[in-house]
Amino acid sequence: MVAMLTDKDNHRRAIAAQVLANLAPSDPDKRLLKDFDKLLDVTRDERFVTARHCMQSIWKVGTAGKPQQQLLIEGLTGRFNECISEKNCTLIPYDIIQGLKNLYNVVKDEAIRDQSLKLIDTEQDLKYRKKYAGVWKAKKPPTTSN
Numbered sequence: 144m145v146a147m148l149t150d151k152d153n154h155r156r157a158i159a160a161q162v163l164a165n166l167a168p169s170d171p172d173k174r175l176l177k178d179f180d181k182l183l184d185v186t187r188d189e190r191f192v193t194a195r196h197c198m199q200s201i202w203k204v205g206t207a208g209k210p211q212q213q214l215l216i217e218g219l220t221g222r223f224n225e226c227i228s229e230k231n232c233t234l235i236p237y238d239i240i241q242g243l244k245n246l247y248n249v250v251k252d253e254a255i256r257d258q259s260l261k262l263i264d265t266e267q268d269l270k271y272r273k274k275y276a277g278v279w280k281a282k283k284p285p286t287t288s289n
Contacts, residue, residue, distance in 0.1 A: 145178045153190040160185040160197035167204040167211060176210060183218045191231055195238060198222075202242030206249050216258055219243065223262045233271055236262070240275045 144166075147159035163182055167175050175182070182201060188194040205215040219239045226235040243259040259279065266272040 145181055148181050148185055153193040156185055156188060157193040157196040161200045164200040164203045167207040170207060173210065175204060176214060179214050179218065186222055198238040202246045205246040220258065220262065237275060240278045244278050
């Protein structure tokens with residue numbers, strides 16, 4: 144799977160990234176720790192759809208344990224700060240904030256929430272700061288009608 148992260152076919156790169164992220168919680172040998180940078184590199188893929196598929200699943204790495212969680216948060220923080228010059232510079236931070244929220248929902252670590260809110264506070268555009276903050280707002284449960 145790690146070798147497929149650099150496959151010439153972007154679909155294979157996306158699939159490999161998603162499979163590795165999904166397998167991270169079942170990696171007792173912590174092999175992904177040494178290959179995490181290769182996975183994070185796919186979030187910078189030349190094909191945005193590939194990068195986005197990776198970005199939307201990479202949060203699962205943080206559910207594997209504290210070392211993986213720390214590595215993930217550092218990696219996503221770096222991506223958040225560097226993506227300002229990229230073509231889709233509003234979707235990437237949104238996906239990062241959503242991923243951190245997903246991770247928080249699973250592991251319930253307030254440090255994740257705090258880091259996410261710190262990242263949101265660095266957004267200069269108030270429109271996008273509000274959009275990113277909306278990820279953390281409580282959503283009303285759907286109502287059922289009889």
